Amino acid sequence: xxxxxxxxxxxxRILDTACRLFYGEGLRATGIDRIIAExxxxxxxxxxxxxxxxxxxxxxLQLRHEAWMARFTAAVETASATRPGLAALxxxxxxxxxxxxxxxxxxxxxxxxxxxxxxxxVGAIAAGHKAELRDWIAAYAGRCDLREPHQAAxxxxxxxxxxxxxxxxxxxxxxxxxxxxxxxxxxxxxxx
Amino acid sequence: xxxxxxxxxxxxRILDTACRLFYGEGLRATGIDRIIAExxxxxxxxxxxxxxxxxxxxxxLQLRHEAWMARFTAAVETASATRPGLAALxxxxxxxxxxxxxxxxxxxxxxxxxxxxxxxxVGAIAAGHKAELRDWIAAYAGRCDLREPHQAAxxxxxxxxxxxxxxxxxxxxxxxxxxxxxxxxxxxxxxx
DNA sequence: GCGTTGACAGACAGACCTGTCTACATAAGA
DNA sequence: TCTTATGTAGACAGGTCTGTCTGTCAACGC
Numbered sequence: 001x002x003x004x005x006x007x008x009x010x011x012x013r014i015l016d017t018a019c020r021l022f023y024g025e026g027l028r029a030t031g032i033d034r035i036i037a038e039x040x041x042x043x044x045x046x047x048x049x050x051x052x053x054x055x056x057x058x059x060x061l062q063l064r065h066e067a068w069m070a071r072f073t074a075a076v077e078t079a080s081a082t083r084p085g086l087a088a089l090x091x092x093x094x095x096x097x098x099x100x101x102x103x104x105x106x107x108x109x110x111x112x113x114x115x116x117x118x119x120x121x122v123g124a125i126a127a128g129h130k131a132e133l134r135d136w137i138a139a140y141a142g143r144c145d146l147r148e149p150h151q152a153a154x155x156x157x158x159x160x161x162x163x164x165x166x167x168x169x170x171x172x173x174x175x176x177x178x179x180x181x182x183x184x185x186x187x188x189x190x191x192x
Numbered sequence: 193x194x195x196x197x198x199x200x201x202x203x204x205r206i207l208d209t210a211c212r213l214f215y216g217e218g219l220r221a222t223g224i225d226r227i228i229a230e231x232x233x234x235x236x237x238x239x240x241x242x243x244x245x246x247x248x249x250x251x252x253l254q255l256r257h258e259a260w261m262a263r264f265t266a267a268v269e270t271a272s273a274t275r276p277g278l279a280a281l282x283x284x285x286x287x288x289x290x291x292x293x294x295x296x297x298x299x300x301x302x303x304x305x306x307x308x309x310x311x312x313x314v315g316a317i318a319a320g321h322k323a324e325l326r327d328w329i330a331a332y333a334g335r336c337d338l339r340e341p342h343q344a345a346x347x348x349x350x351x352x353x354x355x356x357x358x359x360x361x362x363x364x365x366x367x368x369x370x371x372x373x374x375x376x377x378x379x380x381x382x383x384x
Numbered sequence: 385g386c387g388t389t390g391a392c393a394g395a396c397a398g399a400c401c402t403g404t405c406t407a408c409a410t411a412a413g414a
Numbered sequence: 415t416c417t418t419a420t421g422t423a424g425a426c427a428g429g430t431c432t433g434t435c436t437g438t439c440a441a442c443g444c
Contacts, residue, residue, distance in 0.1 A: 010421070025307035028220045031401055042422045043403085053402070104304060108357055112296060112304035115217035130361050154370045161361075162354030165300055169322050169353075178346045185377045202391065223431060234392040235433085245432070386444085396435075405426075414417080 011049045013039040018060045023106050027057055027113050054121075057110075061125045064106045065132075072096070073136060085144050086156055086183040089137065093160065094176035097167050104168035108161070133157070146190040155186050203241045205231040210252045215298050219249055219305050246313070249302075253317045256298050257324075264288070265328060277336050278348055278375040281329065285352065286368035289359050296360035300353070325349070338382040347378050 017039035021030040032053050036046050050056040075092035083091055096102065103109070107126035114122055137160070138153035146152045163179040166172070209231035213222040224245050228238050242248040267284035275283055288294065295301070299318035306314050329352070330345035338344045355371040358364070 026220075026305055028218075028305070029307050032403085033401070040422095043424080044405085045421060047403070048420080051403095108300075108361065109304040111361060112301040113218055113220070115221050126361060130358075151370075154366065155374055158351055158354035158358060158367070158370055158374060160354070161357045162350035162352070165353045165357050166322075166350060169300065169303060169318060174346065175350070178343075178350055182347055182350060182374070182378070185381055186374070189377055224433080225431075232392095235394080236435085237391055239433070240390080243433095387442105388444100389442085390440095392439075393437085394435105395437105397433090398431100399433105400431075401429080403427090403429105405424100407423085407425105409422075410420080412417100412419085414415100 010039075010041050010045045014041055014046055014049060014056070015059060015063060018056050019063060020101075022057065022060050023064070023109075024101055024103060027110060032056075054119075058121055058125065061106065061110065061122065061129075065125065065129045068106070069129075069132065069136070072133075076140065086141065086146070086152070086187040087180045089140075089156060089160060090163065090176050090180035090183055093163050093167075093179065097176065102167070105161075105164050108165065130157075133160075141190070144187070146187060148190055152186055152190045156183060159183055159186070202231075202233050202237045206233055206238055206241060206248070207251060207255060210248050211255060212293075214249065214252050215256070215301075216293055216295060219302060224248075246311075250313055250317065253298065253302065253314065253321075257317065257321045260298070260321075261324065261328070264325075268332065278333065278338070278344070278379040279372045281332075281348060281352060282355065282368050282372035282375055285355050285359075285371065289368065294359070297353075297356050300357065322349075325352075333382070336379070338379060340382055344378055344382045348375060351375055351378070 075095050079091035080088035107129045111126050138149045141149035141152040159182045167175045267287050268280050271280040271283035299321045303318050330341045333341035333344040351374045359367045
């Protein structure tokens with residue numbers, strides 16, 4: 001607990017605060033000063049760990065990607081025990097939607113905030129996140145014995161993104177059910 | 193052409209520039225000064241027509257809503273001549289995607305940019321836009337002789353939003369085809 | 385002719401935002 | 415003991431943003 005992984009409290013506090021504010025209020029709307037104040041850190045400590053705001057944004061997206069993927073895949077595995085197949089994706093998303101601070105996908109929001117063209121680094125991280133999710137779903141579809149798991153994943157991704165955005169816009173509790181039905185349609189089409 | 197609808201050139205130029213910049217670069221990223229400069233208008237002329245930036249944003253969203261709905265519904269009607277049924281929605285979206293300046297849905301982007309809770313007015317306009325789109329699709333599904341057109345519309349909305357966001361993130365030319373297939377699956381499920 | 389209206393030009397204030405800088409405290413290791 | 419790394423506190427510069435203000439000009443209806 002000494003040299004191998006310093007795990008500095010200051011850096012961690014900055015990152016925690018950044019995750020909360022960047023996700024909850026947006027990248028551009030969140031000022032450095034606010035992150036510094038709410039993480040109880042000195043300005044120079046901040047700039048020692050993150051030379052610029054952009055570096056912090058990139059670190060936030062990277063962290064968010066790993067945390068989200070871990071949570072989502074675990075939720076799918078859990079849900080697939082009681083509801084096997086692609087429909088488990090809808091249950092995993094429904095679990096996420098019940099978060100009090102749900103505000104959609106951090107990567108979609110980040111790209112939506114970026115102008116055209118999106119900040120190259122932000123766009124690349126977001127594209128990488130979505131590609132990894134798609135690949136994971138393709139592998140999961142393969143495990144579910146679906147034919148053409150890659151095409152199934154492409155179609156399921158449309159439903160997944162649709163659910164995420166639509167719940168962000170409407171907060172309609174029926175969305176997981178609609179998504180589940182669609183995913184079952186996809187699964188049936190790739191099974192028979 | 194005098195008193196009934198003044199149709200002032202200054203106001204129109206401001207609105208045109210605002211539509212282009214707000215959509216292309218984002219609400220927050222676009223400053224008043226830039227809109228004023230690019231529309232070739234005096235600052236006081238701007239503030240005479242729009243008392244604050246927020247008023248301009250609201251006017252932009254309202255205009256965008258009307259223009260987008262008109263274009264989308266017309267494109268669906270056109271597409272449905274050669275490809276009847278829900279799948280025409282995918283063709284209409286594909287037509288939109290081919291715009292050089294495509295940057296996703298202005299309303300999704302606006303909500304993504306707003307913190308939590310989204311600026312109430314922006315959130316309300318965005319929700320209204322999506323509700324109107326959903327209702328239009330439900331009516332269209334009814335015209336296509338689908339049973340339970342409202343449920344079909346709820347499911348189709350998931351696909352529509354998924355296509356919009358996914359094309360924004362990936363620029364994958366195969367997305368209209370994936371969406372078309374999903375919409376045909378929905379239609380088949382609501383027909384048989 | 386004259387006043388009103390709408391438009392143009394650009395200075396200005398005040399807030400906020402990013403990033404730099406000085407100064408000092410603490411603790412571990414050479 | 416002295417250096418180095420890490421931390422706190424807060425002033426500061428330079429930029430950008432929104433919104434206000436002064437002043438000038440042209441067109442049009444009375």
